[in-house]
Amino acid sequence: xxxxxxxxxxxxxxxxxxxxxxxxxxxxxxxxxxxxxxxxxxxxxxxxxxxxxxxxxxxxxxxxxxxxxxxxxxxxxxxxxxxxxxxxxxxxxxxxxxxxxxxxxxxxxxxxxxxxxxxxxxxxxxxxxxxxxxxxxxxxxxxxxxxxxxxxxxxxxxxxxxxxxxxxxxxxxxxxxxxxxxxxxxxxxxxxxxxxxxxxxxxxxxxxxxxxxxxxxxxxxxxxxxxxxxxxxxxxxxxxxxxxxxxxxxxxxxxxxxxxxxxxxxxxxxxxxxxxxxxxxxxxxxxxxxxxxxxxxxxxxxxxxxxxxxxxxxxxxxxxxxxxxxxxxxxxxxxxxxxxxxxxxxxxxxxxx
Numbered sequence: 001x002x003x004x005x006x007x008x009x010x011x012x013x014x015x016x017x018x019x020x021x022x023x024x025x026x027x028x029x030x031x032x033x034x035x036x037x038x039x040x041x042x043x044x045x046x047x048x049x050x051x052x053x054x055x056x057x058x059x060x061x062x063x064x065x066x067x068x069x070x071x072x073x074x075x076x077x078x079x080x081x082x083x084x085x086x087x088x089x090x091x092x093x094x095x096x097x098x099x100x101x102x103x104x105x106x107x108x109x110x111x112x113x114x115x116x117x118x119x120x121x122x123x124x125x126x127x128x129x130x131x132x133x134x135x136x137x138x139x140x141x142x143x144x145x146x147x148x149x150x151x152x153x154x155x156x157x158x159x160x161x162x163x164x165x166x167x168x169x170x171x172x173x174x175x176x177x178x179x180x181x182x183x184x185x186x187x188x189x190x191x192x193x194x195x196x197x198x199x200x201x202x203x204x205x206x207x208x209x210x211x212x213x214x215x216x217x218x219x220x221x222x223x224x225x226x227x228x229x230x231x232x233x234x235x236x237x238x239x240x241x242x243x244x245x246x247x248x249x250x251x252x253x254x255x256x257x258x259x260x261x262x263x264x265x266x267x268x269x270x271x272x273x274x275x276x277x278x279x280x281x282x283x284x285x286x287x288x289x290x291x292x293x294x295x296x297x298x299x300x301x302x303x304x305x306x307x308x309x310x311x312x313x314x315x316x317x318x319x320x321x322x323x324x325x326x327x328x329x330x331x332x333x334x335x336x337x338x339x340x341x342x343x344x345x346x347x348x349x350x351x352x353x
Contacts, residue, residue: 012184015177023121023130024170031136033094033118033233036174039183040093042190044174045273046183049280051288054089056308057316061334062168074102074113084331086318087113095164096172097323098129100157107153109327122159122170129159140336150326162323167317179279182272189269281312298340309335 013027013035025265026032042045062069062081069081078086087097098120102111121130121142132142148160176183188330216220277284283304317333 012180015169015171015173017171019124020124022128024124026121026135026171028137030121030140034136035119036094036177037182039180039187043186044190045186046276048287049093049176049276049282050089053092053280053282053312054085055332056122056286056336057088057092057320057347058085058315058319059336063332063333063334065330065332066328074111076113078114080112080329083112084115084320084324087130087323090114090117090321091164091174091316092161093174094172095167095177096120097162098339099160099323099327101147101148101155101160103153103156103326112327115159115170118327120159122161124170126161126170129161131159148326160323160326161186162319165319175281176279179272179275182275182279185268186274186276189265189272220248250273282308301338 004192013029013032015027015032017024018028019025020030023030027035040050053293060083064080067080070079070085072078073080073083076181078281087099090097094117097115098115098117100115101109102113104110115131116133119131119133119135122128127147129145129147130142131145132140134140145157145159148158149155164174166175168174196263229346285300285304288309313336321331322331
């Protein structure tokens, strides 16, 4: 038995950029970000890595010199803290952030709205942005926004779009896009698991009855008896039942090589996970996963976090701070910390008193 996910891998769209009239389409059918969303929604491992990275970059707290971070700054009742966190999440997920900027009649910035970055398209010169939730469909209609200009006080409604430094085109590219195939494989494995559960798994044994060939009615009766005895109510164990005219008389049991398939399956899953860790530049310890020797120590975590903080967290925080500085806000992140001190036993406290 061979685990074949080639059809799933072949389906992966590529993030090509092509000019079509005034718009640069993203993907062959202008729907590449839709597939990214599908991966995030359906691959729990990928979703965990993105959420973990978001927690680390956001830190223990966010502060702002100009206003309270718990102040609501748009009509969606989102606080500044929630807007910043959403921007961090999008930057890690898509390698880009789209922030709608609204000014009051006096030209002051009054509202900041994080837009779904997957719904943003632009022109070749990146002077305008187009927003639609139906890209990739024939009936897609979009809303046009000007590119945000900090010096233009008359600009009432615009979009501030930033993209990761590793981006070559007009749209952002997240670091983990290099492992899009691995996320696809993990989704395919999950779909295979669900299908196996629904269909009772694959047959693992061939049972050959060598006492002659009965009538079709008798065959069905014998098969039902075997299934009831060995498969159970959930039909968890499957087999193939055959009849022959052999005079040996004794039934024969032939095991199908399912173990090698399981090993191949597990190896593929672990390799895909390892590749995603590499793409995120994240040590598995930072997600709470134990090391191969089963030890998870404070020292190991601190060493892994120090490297991750220097190579991933701080650069992302600098980009986020620069983004909000363009909006007139000075954002600072309180570094992520874990309280490793053991909690004092309440019983001992009572005894001391």
